[in-house]
Amino acid sequence: MPSIAQCAVGAALAWIVAVHLLGHTHPLFAPISVMICVGVGLGQRLRRVVELVVGVSLGVGIGDLLVSWIGSGPWQMALVIALAMSVAGLLNSGELFVSQVGSSAVLVAMVVPGEDVGGLDRMADALTGGVIGIAAVALLPASPLAIAGRHLSGVLDAFSTMLEQAAEAIERGDLDLAAEALEGGRRTQTAVEEFEAALENSKEIIMISPLHWHHRARLTRYETAALPVDLALRNARVLVRRTLAALGEAGPPPAALAELLREVSEAALLLQLELGAGREPMLARQALLALAARERPKTLGFSANVIIAQLRSIAVDLLEATGMDHDAASATLTPLNERSDESARG
Secondary structure, eight states: OHHHHHHHHHHHHHHHIIIIISOOSOOTHHHHHHHHHHTTTOOOHHHHHHHHHHHHHHHHHHHHHHHHHHOOSHHHHHHHHHHHHHHHHHHOOOHHHHHHHHHHHHIIIIISTTSSOOHHHHHHHHHHHHHHHHHHHHHSOOOHHHHHHHHHHHHHHHHHHHHHHHHHHHHHTOHHHHHHHHHHHHTTHHHHHHHHHHHHHHHHHHHHOGGGGGGHHHHHHHHHHHHHHHHHHHHHHHHHHHHHHHHTSSSOOOTHHHHHHHHHHHHHHHHHHHHHTTSOOHHHHHHHHHHHTSOOOSSOOHHHHHHHHHHHHHHHHHHHHTTOOHHHHHHTSOOOOSHHHHHHHO
16 A cells, blocks of 8 residues: 555656656656556665666667657557567566566657657656655655565464474374475465565665664564575475374374474564564574473484474574574584484484
8 A cells, every 4th residue: 555655646746747847748757657666565666767767768769760760550569669679678688678668669659659759858757757756665655664574474474384283283193284284385485585575675665765764773683584584484394294204104203293393383473573573582582592402302213303303403593583693503402412313404
């Protein structure tokens, strides 16, 4: 909704500026460039402004040149689009740039030919819309912390659900539930990618908008957590896959493992809550430190040892997400003394 409001208000303002300040009768590119610049929930606005203005300039230039030679019509439009997009593709493979060059050229060729409007005027309209789009983001900003927090919550909720299902599957000896947890885990990468995009969007909003400069430190915590949480989720998928294999063996994993899985799940939820509240995730770190220092269950089979090894890796990942460096986080783990544990970790 904030992005929709930014598009609507910004497009109207761009039209007013282009008509009343620049004196352009039909500033078509001004509101269009606002909408492309602002988008809906996407980042890289500054780059898009540059691509937009250059793309419009190139498209308008090629369109004006060809229309002055060959006139307008269906086959002329096809030729204009083909040549403009070919040139754009050679200069820049970016999807926005190529499509903007093509759309600008076709607008010149088919919609506004013959009007007393030059290429420089259209370029000025595009630049006006781009600048106003950036101003709309700066003055009517969505909350960068809310954006990042909402998407990180989605990742950690998926992580926690996967471990909870694996724990219950171990307690009940339920192969179907373990398979369901694994299937859910395989769909989590989309949530990670969305979180990464949201984080870039949030960083851009804070850079553009003075209203949110004071949130830089809080957003840094989300940046710190991004890669370790991704790694924890990947390790959790390996863990659940091994859980499924272990439940099919003659000696199923001990029920004590289920409790360990739940403790990791709860630590992840603590991390989510503390970051959302704007606090250093100290409670999550303490919970993970207690888990890392705990003695492992005895007389484990191969698959259970692999599960333990993955839990150790996840604990290190989540400790890094709380702000610890890798060496310090690894040093908190109880040493592995048995050969089978070393093999499982490898």
